[in-house]
Amino acid sequence: MLRIEHVSKRYGKKEVLKDINLEIGPGIYGIIAPNGAGKTTLMKLIATLLFPTEGSIYWNEQEILSLGAEYRSILGYMPQKPGYYRNYTAFDFLSYIAVLQGIPHDAAEEKIRTLLTRVNLDPDDRKKLKNYSGGMLQRAAIVQALLNDPKLILLDEPTAGLDPGERVNFRNMLHEMSSDRIILLSTHIVSDIETLADRVIFLKDQTVYVNDTPANIRSILDGKIYAVPQDYLLPHNAKVLEEQPSDNGTILRVCSNKPLPGCKLLKPTLEDVYLMIYGIRK
Ligand SMILES: Nc1ncnc2c1ncn2[C@@H]1O[C@H](COP(=O)(O)OP(=O)(O)O)[C@@H](O)[C@H]1O
Ligand SMILES: [Mg+2]
Incomplete structure (x- = not known):
């Protein structure tokens, strides 16, 4: 269970998030807002890549900043703008990430194979990332976020570069994984989460404006x-x-x-x- 309590974030004098309060259990949560509203900032706060100006975030009632490596071992994060090792093949890149995450070699190789197959990248696993299309890079980034079998998955605009077929496959994949995990995904493409999300969070005026099921939100x-x-x-x-x-x-x-x-x-x-x-x- 993830709990965000009175979280605010300022960059210098600019307040981007103001008094965010959320309780998040297993399921798929869509964070929707226009560009510049603070979605990436919220994701980075949850990923401990940024620190709140005020407030705290808890994982199973423990402050995430006090959990350190234990928290990172349950966390999968796909950044909006992943930094790529362009001269690496997809397989080598993912093996490298697995080493950084401390995943044992044999287990890592099997996991990488399974996930690459799941996103249909197995035929291209020996191609260099610099020769990948946008959608292929996006799929490699999704695999990167899932390597450690995370309980808490943060996906920042994951469907941005995907074509309609890739989008459907991606939605099915998230749906399969969502029963015992928290999946938070941000997007400004509403149709991506209309059928997928258990709950939708709209950010407005720096804070949570709506937090409800898609059906309840539509019924407004x-x-x-x-x-x-x-x-x-x-x-x-x-x-x-x-x-x-x-x-x-x-x-x-x-x-x-x-x-x-x-x-x-x-x-x-x-x-x-x-x-x-x-x-x-x-
Ligand atoms: N490191 C930073 N320093 C100053 N301002 C930032 C920084 N990162 C983001 N911002 C600003 O914060 C606001 C929210 O950005 P962001 O969280 O990236 O929004 P979104 O992901 O919803 O597009 C934007 O106005 C952006 O320009
Ligand atoms: Mg963003």
């Missing part, structure tokens, strides 16, 4: 999302979330507190909630 907008023809006279407070071309002209996806007679009600998505919280950037 039940009865408010409509498909609306472009020439419809919208009430003053209605908000256009999306414009979609169709055979009968452009159809607007609209959030409205007032009923819109003649318009079709739609099921809300997490992306609708995201757009209502953070607005649309032009």
Whole structure:
């Protein structure tokens, strides 16, 4: 169990996180916020790569900074911008990481093989990382984070470079692992966690704005999302979330507190909630 208590983080005078409080048990947690909101900072605080300006983080009721190597042995961390050993092959890179983590040689080799196969990198394990595509590097980074069979897995924007097929495989992999582990993943791509996360955490104004199940979060907008023809006279407070071309002209996806007679009600998505919280950037 991971507990974050009254955690704040400032870089100089700039306050990036303010009074974060979270209790996190086994399952998949999606941390969603726009770029610059503090997702990476929060991940690094949990990974002990940064220290809170105020507050503390506990693993099974023990302060993580007091746990040292014991904490690192249960932690798997995939940074948003991994530093790569470009001249290493994937296999050699992962073997090197395994040595740093103190994993015995034979066990490491078997684990590396299993994980490389799981992410379909086994045919390319002797290729140098400098010849890998973005998606292949991302998959190697995921393997790197899972080598020590961690109980607490931190993945900072893990799906950024993946194509749709890789994304589905990645989601299945996380789902298989999630029953007895904590998986925290940050993203600004809402659809990645809509079907995957047990809970979703939205950060806003430097702190936790929403922390709930995807179904409960979507239900905030039940009865408010409509498909609306472009020439419809919208009430003053209605908000256009999306414009979609169709055979009968452009159809607007609209959030409205007032009923819109003649318009079709739609099921809300997490992306609708995201757009209502953070607005649309032009
Ligand atoms: N080392 C640093 N020094 C100063 N400001 C930083 C540093 N790292 C991040 N920031 C700032 O903190 C804010 C949050 O950054 P970050 O945690 O990377 O957000 P996100 O991962 O959500 O995009 C940004 O405004 C960023 O510019
Ligand atoms: Mg980030």
